[in-house]
Each structure stands twice: as C-alpha cells, then as structure tokens.
Amino acid sequence: MANFYLDNKDLQYHLSHPLMKRIIELKERNFADANVYDYAPQDAEDALDSYRRVLEIVGDVCGEVIAPNAEGVDHEGPRVVNDHVEYASGTVRNLEALNEAGLGGMTLPRRFDGLNMPVTCFAMANEMVARADTGFENIWGLQDCAETINEFATEEIKQRYLPRVSAGETCAMDLTEPDAGSDLGAVMLKASWDEEAGVWRLNGCKRFITNGDGDISLVLARTEDGTKDARGLSMLIYDKRDGGVIVRRIENKLGIKGSPTCELVFNNAPAVLVGDRKMGLIKYVMSLMNAARLGIAAQSTGLSEAAYREALKYAEEREQFGKPIIQFAAVAEMLKNMEAKTLASRALLYETARFVDIYKQLNHISHERSLESEERQEMKFYNRLADGFTPIAKMFASEWANEVAYDSLQIHGGSGYMKDYACERLFRDARILNIYEGTTQLQVVAAINHVTKGTYLEQMLRYEEGERSEATAPLGAQLVELRKRYEAVVERVEALDKEAQGYKDFHARRLVEIAGYILISHIMLRQATEQEADYLNPTKIFVKYAARKIQEAVSYIEASDISDVELFKA
C-alpha cells in the first residue's frame, strides 16, 4: 500500500513546524467555524490533526491511483474531440479519485464548501501529486485560481464559482498569447461590454494554456479599447458551461504530456469581470503568478523526490562487477547530492509557503476588520519575506529538479535512456519547470531587488541568531563567513554598477544564487539542530555543495571588471 505522505518523513517534519500554530490561529479565527460546520476543528491541535489526516488521504490516492496511472497517461495523452479536450483515461480516473476523496477547494473557506487548509498544506498536496505524475499536477494544482477569485471577486461571484471548485471542477488561467509570453502587457484578447446581455464578450486567441478547456477560466483581456499596455488589461471569468471558446489544438510537447496545453479561440464568449477594470495584470495576475510560482516550486520538489527515489532503487538493485552500483563511490556521491538537493528544495519551499500563509491570512483579515498595529507590522514583515522567497523557491526548486532528473537518468546508465524506466519521463517532465510561470532568468529579475533592498541579508542575520547544537555550530560559523563574502560582493557590484550601468544585471543571477545558497543552508541548519539524526549529514553535504557554488560565483565576480558589460553585449 503505497502512501506518499506516510513514506516521507521529511514532509511530515515540515507539517510540525512551530509557525504552523500561528498559521492555524489566523486561518481559524478563534475556531468560530466549529459551531457551524461538523468538520471544522475545535482547537489548534485538532486542526493540525485534521491536516495530517487529509494529507494522508492525498498520499494514499497519489500512491495507489495517480502514480500507477502516470505511465499510461504519458503514452496516451489528451486529445481534441469536437473542439474540446478529452483527457487520457488515467487522468479521468485520477480526477475521479481525488473528487471522491473530497480534495477540491483545499484552501477555500468552509462557506464555499472548502477545507480551509493553509497554503502550506496545499503545497504539500501538490508536491505529492507531482511526485506521482508531474503533468497531472498542472491540472489539479490549478484549483489555485480559486484563491485569486476568493481574494478579489465580489461575494456574488465567489458564491457562484467557488463551491464548484470545491466540488472538483477544474480551472485554467488564460494569460499567454502568441505575441505575449513573458511580456504579458502585450495581451490583445479583446473584451467588450455587451449592454443588452449585461456581460463582457471575449474575442481573440490564447496560446499555451494549461488545461485550457477547464470548467472555470481566469482570462486576462483588454477591456480598454485603444490601449496597448498593462494598464488596459482586466481579469475576467469564463465559464465553460456558457460556451463560446473552442480548443483549436493541443501542443505536442517534450514532457508533461498528460497536461493539455491548448490553443483557444474565443468567439463572443461571455465573461464576468473580477475586481476592478485595468487592474488585471498590475494586481491580480501578479497575485496569481506568485501563487503559481509557489505551485511550481512544489511541483519541482515532487519531481526531485520521484527522480531521487527511482535512482536510489535502481542503484541498490543493479549489480555490476559483482556488487550493487550504489557501492561505487561515484554513484553514492551523486545520490547523496540528489538527496541533499531534494531536502533543500523542500526546506525552502515550506519556509516560503509559511511566509505566504501568514501574509495572506492577515491580508484576508484586513478585509474583514482593521488590523491592530502589531498585526499590520506582522503582515508587512511576512509580505516582504514571501515576495523575496517566492522567486528563489521557484528558481532553485525547478533548476534542481532538472539536475536531479538528469543524475537519475545517468545512474540508470544506458537503460535510463530507454523508455523502460520512469526516469526518462521525469527527465522530460522536468524540463518545463524552469521555464513556465516565469523562466529562471525572470525569477532573477524579481529576486535581485531583494538583494539590493537587503531582504535577504536581513533574513540571513535573523537566521544567524538561531540556536545551534554542538554539531551544527561549526556550520553556523561557516555561514557567517559566507554571508560576509556575500556582503562584500554585493558592495563591489553596486559600486561598479554606478560606473558601468548593466554591471549589476550582468551579475544578477550570481548574486541571487549566493544569497539563495546561504539562506537555504540556514534553513537546513535549523533542521539539523532540531533533528540531528535525520538532517545533520544531508545538511553537511548541502553546505559543502553550497560553499563550492558560492566560491565559484564569488571568484567570477571578483575577477570581473566593468569591461565585461561590453564583452557580453549582444
């Protein structure tokens, strides 16, 4: 009986983090729901127990249904029938099982039939689903769109759509167009007001839309005639039940083949506006994207977990020269590094998710009542951390997923290159992770501000205040030294950027990576201090790896003068 929650001690560890208590407090607001809903918790302990039990259900469905279906889904894939998507048969069964288990609307409030669980738990569920079938996670994880509706739509719209998401209907976010990919300000899909019918009408094309034929779609469209930039864009909801959108084709992709990537044609499709006009990209898509990026970090972590496990199993079973290949130092080292990256990816993911949870809940509360000044401070504090950590979580987790999948295939040797083992699917599936929802290069653009503004440095100093055990103290001291080197190169880059504009951009990725390696090392160190038996060795391995990467980046920056800006120009 495979259960992806019960077989993963690291995941269970993260559910027990001390910040969960504060998150539950904010999520449950004095446990008032206990008097109204028979499934609402009585107190914090009860809530945490319910989270654990629900994650156990997710783990069961992932291990028993979704993972066994993954290979079939990869081969069969979805198809277009009469202008609409028909999922692979395994995908249909996956959705059935998740819906029977009542796992729609995981984070939505109970008044919309949701489970009212924190983002952190939803990320855990997504991680497990992605470990079972990375492409399927796209379809199921898109229920996240409901969070954006819950945050910005009117009560009437929420009442209309959110219970349907809780009942298991799927979502899509229709942003990209042929000429508007990373640059969403160029979106041209036209929305015009139909006075007679009292609805907006959508006309135009969207491309690369994941689960484009989902039941409820959030559509970025141009409501302001004659505009050409982000300020003319609004967010609307298109309901598949109303009709008016056809799927012209499904892309033939390298990986995540079970996830239908659609080209859509809108033909007078009716839609309702979410929130205020002109705020579509500026406010709502930014919120949607942040949530989606956290989702990709979870998806990536799940893929790393799967790829690591496949490699470990193979290395233990495969014998060459009379012994299992795991006993060869070169293979063992790869596996240890893969494990360390997977744990580090998860550590960063849930640290970020907790920051997002506290910020989001205080933000929700602020719409119900005015916050106390302490709460306002708290919200600001966690908002900054959530903004700073989300891009690095997405960047590191997705890059590592690729590295772990690459090494997993390598450990399988020639067999890994054949279609016989799961590692080849994981290798293909991984390749999109550092591309969609903002490429790694775009995550750097978001993250570099936090290098400049000092978000990362402040957090490093906070982590340095944390407790250390005898075993972790030397690593702590090493991280202090690395932080000093980070400060020194940031200073150098900022000074030289004044002499030659573009110098900071040139080194942006290196700076963000140095900051990331130090921050992640600190989170790992905290875990190693709390649970030495589980985390000390992987943490030592991770810090060795991080120190090497930092050394490489620092050396590069120190040897780089302003002439490099010209040297590397196109």
Add this chain to the structure above:
Amino acid sequence: MEKVTKIVVMAKQVPDTRNVGKDAMTPEGTVNRAALAAIFNPEDLNALEMALQMKDRIGNATVYVLTMGPQRAADVIREAMFRGADGGYLLSGKEFAGSDTLATSYALSCALRKINPDIIVAGRQAIDGDTAQVGPQVAEKLNLPQVTYAEELIDIKDGEVTIKRRLERGSETVVAPLPAVITVNSSAKECRPRNAKRVMKFKYALATSEMAAAEDKTKAFIEERPYLHIVEFSAQDVNPDPEQLGMSGSPTKVKKIENVVFQAKEAKSLTAEDKDIEALMQELIASHTLG
C-alpha cells in the same frame, strides 16, 4: 415519508496476511497477530463500495457496518465512516471468543435480527480464514435469499436487486427479492478512498466501551454529537442462546497444526533432447503432478 432503506455491511478486521514477514508465525505455528497490522478485510471493502453504490442509487438509504470482534475492531467501523458509511455496530464480548464460522454467523444473525436491515452485504471471504462460509450461513439462518460472487450492482429498485455474478467461466446476472444477503467478490469495484470532510467529521467517533475509557472532555463532545457514537452490542443485547456462542457453539476443532516448511531443492538442468524430456514426464506423472 418514504421508508429509509437500511443497508448493513458485515465487515471483519483481519491480520494483514498479504504482507507477511518472517515474524508472521509464532514458534507454535499459530498466527502472530501482534506482528501483523490489523486491516479492513479487503473483500469487505468491495462490499462497502457496493453498499455505498446502492445508497447512491436509492438516495433515501443508510449504510451501517456490523463487525464482531474486540474493542479495536471499531477501527473498521471508523474506516467505513471515513469512506461513506453512516455509522456502525460493534458486536463485542468475551462470550464470542473462539467462534468458528457457525458460531460467528449465529452471533451476527442475532445482531441482524435486532437491526432488521433491508439489505445485507458482505465480502466473499476473509483473508485470515478463507472459508467464504459466514455470509451464506447468515443468509440461511435469517432465511433470506443470497447472491454470492457479486461483481457489479446493475440496479436496485421496487424491492429487488439486480446483480452481475462472477462465475468460473463468465458471468451471470440475477435478480433477487429484498431483503437478501449479497457477498461480494474481489473483482468488484474497489472501494472509494477516505473523504477529507468525512475524516474530519468522524475522526472522534467511539464505540461505547471506548468511550468509557475516554477523557470527560471527549465524552461530552461525543454526547453532543450522536453521529459520533458507534453502537456497541454485548452478547445479552442480541438475545442469543449462550450454548451456540463462542467455543461451545463451534463444532470446528483444530486437530493439529503443522508447520510446513517449503523445501526448495537445487534447480535441475535439462537438455532439449527427447531423452531428458521423457524422463521429466515420467517423473511428473509418478509424483502425480501430471496425469
């Protein structure tokens, strides 16, 4: 108001004999229950699914689980509640200890007379005893029609149930008048998973004797919520003839337990020559493996 159709699923908590390790047997050759996880008997889960499908079709129906066993067998009832059952009955007491299939079916039939269900569903057999006798015996004792090897619920209405049965070489569809006993085969649809909201709602459900040992806070909590109370029947609650219960009601006596050790021998290599094949044929016929 239309009458509520009462569906009862007979389920058993069994040691997980599918994943036996080296500690599965005691040195005396009996099952080492402490070393094996106690699980919901797999075919009883198929039965639960069929019962829930009946409820889905009828609408105005309840599904309750009846299990006989020690206090911890209440886990089976909770598991069923997590997956869709409305509640359960735990039949428990030292009088039932040592029951063979005859005494078990007698005890269950006494409880069923008290519950008075419209439909009784059970798994074909339990993985610890593998007898497949309890379901049919219950039907005989209650004088009800029985459908065995049920694989698919085709329909249920107007006091009749239509079931597809799995046969050795194919299948047949039969109609039975209700009330009836249906025993479900492992080839039937797998049971639906636990449901998140149901788990959160029913996780504190306790049987009467479990409640006695619970903290006051928990007791008060359950008393306010009757759906969390798992009904528990003692022997006297179901008015049995004491002689037919437990050991005294069990004519099956274990004569001897033999610990069979599989004696693997070296593999034998044969050439593809007629001489070798002929010799192998003779050997297999001599050992009655063939012929």
